Amino acid sequence: MKYFELVSKNNDVLVYLSQADKNFKALGYTEQGILHAQHTADLVEKILNKLSFPQEDIDIAKTAGFLHDIGCAVSYPEHARSGAIISKIILEKLDAPKKDITKILSIIGSHEDIDMLPISEVAAAVMLADKTDVRRQRVIKTDFKLFDKHDRVHYAVINNVLDIIPKDKIILQLTIDDNICSVLEYFELFFSRIEFCRKAVGKLGLNFELYINEVKYL
Numbered sequence: 001m002k003y004f005e006l007v008s009k010n011n012d013v014l015v016y017l018s019q020a021d022k023n024f025k026a027l028g029y030t031e032q033g034i035l036h037a038q039h040t041a042d043l044v045e046k047i048l049n050k051l052s053f054p055q056e057d058i059d060i061a062k063t064a065g066f067l068h069d070i071g072c073a074v075s076y077p078e079h080a081r082s083g084a085i086i087s088k089i090i091l092e093k094l095d096a097p098k099k100d101i102t103k104i105l106s107i108i109g110s111h112e113d114i115d116m117l118p119i120s121e122v123a124a125a126v127m128l129a130d131k132t133d134v135r136r137q138r139v140i141k142t143d144f145k146l147f148d149k150h151d152r153v154h155y156a157v158i159n160n161v162l163d164i165i166p167k168d169k170i171i172l173q174l175t176i177d178d179n180i181c182s183v184l185e186y187f188e189l190f191f192s193r194i195e196f197c198r199k200a201v202g203k204l205g206l207n208f209e210l211y212i213n214e215v216k217y218l
Helices: 003-008 011-027 034-050 055-067 079-093 098-110 121-131 149-156 183-203
Strands: 157-165 169-176 207-212
Touching (some): 003 034, 003 079, 011 034, 011 079, 034 121, 055 079, 055 098, 055 121, 098 121, 121 183, 149 157, 149 183, 169 183
Antiparallel strands (some): 157 169
């Protein structure tokens, strides 16, 4: 069964993700709905295809990637756990086997566990795809004077490329407009994301490198 096709078109899923985005918009945060879900799923597919994972594993990971922030429809705190519960209900309605539901739920439920290694390689791909999604298009506000530090850092990232080199390394290459945000500000705000990326890439058995404006920082 191809779960991603079912889940990405499921009306309940789309309603939850739309509400998640509305919640984040009300809080003044960056986009956290269907666009982020699709971007995460697409990047998961790119990573795992490059690393020659089976299509069944890729579909499980893409599904988890699409659903990973669905719990934000409830609230951001503990959204990984609430997201796993919501996803369980949806996947059971789709008659997915318990063994596959469990795989998807464990990825969703653990994607914010910064103090632990990812539970699997496919979970690592979801974590990496999620935490590297820093880009101008996620900024919801239109008035620069109202931008907070999250908005400025996201808006400053005018290009974001993840290169996967099998059996060697994964490279995150960012182009930042330093008139909007300095490299130091990026590190101050997103240091935890970098730690997530390092752990995820390590779980995949590769090295992680970070370039900002063509300068290597990791």
